Amino acid sequence: MATVSDLSKGNFMRYNGEVVQVEELQHRTPGNLRAFYQIKMRNVRNGKVAENRFRPGDEVEILRVETKEYQYLYADGESLVCMDNETFDQIYLDRALLGDAVNYIKEGVTLLIAFENGESAITAEAPSHVTMEIQYTEPGVQGDTATRTLKSATLENGVEVRVPLFVNTGDKIKIDTRTGAYIERVKE
Structure with missing residues (x-):
């Protein structure tokens, strides 16, 4: 078994029977109190974030x-x-x-x-961004590049995203997979 002082950001460990990833790790020594580790960890199954304090000698199970x-x-x-x-x-x-x-x-x-x-x-x-083709969107009007107005567009896999007015059916666009936001139009 390893101790809390062996942990670093990004390590996976088992905590209360669940697999968690260490997101933030701080060693604190407040005034006249004993030192402790403040650890922010994310449950890999459900994505919930939890914070807990550990004493420097506490044992933890670091996962390979x-x-x-x-x-x-x-x-x-x-x-x-x-x-x-x-x-x-x-x-x-x-x-x-x-x-x-x-x-x-x-x-x-x-x-x-x-x-x-x-x-x-x-x-x-997943990769941070992907290139996909627009299956359907309302036709764009020339000169609609100055405003930040968005319209709906259906991608090749049937998912709907918001794109600028100048994007047309058949265009390829780059999408951020973390947020689903339009990044840019891609030229072949």
């Missing part, structure tokens, strides 16, 4: 986490089928691990997946 790149192949119900690029092994990944980013990924995208002790996936991360 391995990350690998997998290629997203297709959706199968509530799972995503992904393939290891080196061994060509396929795994089923729970859609919930990607959060809202699952709406903005398409076949062939590379995902970064973290495994606890090489067994079960605990986190998955």
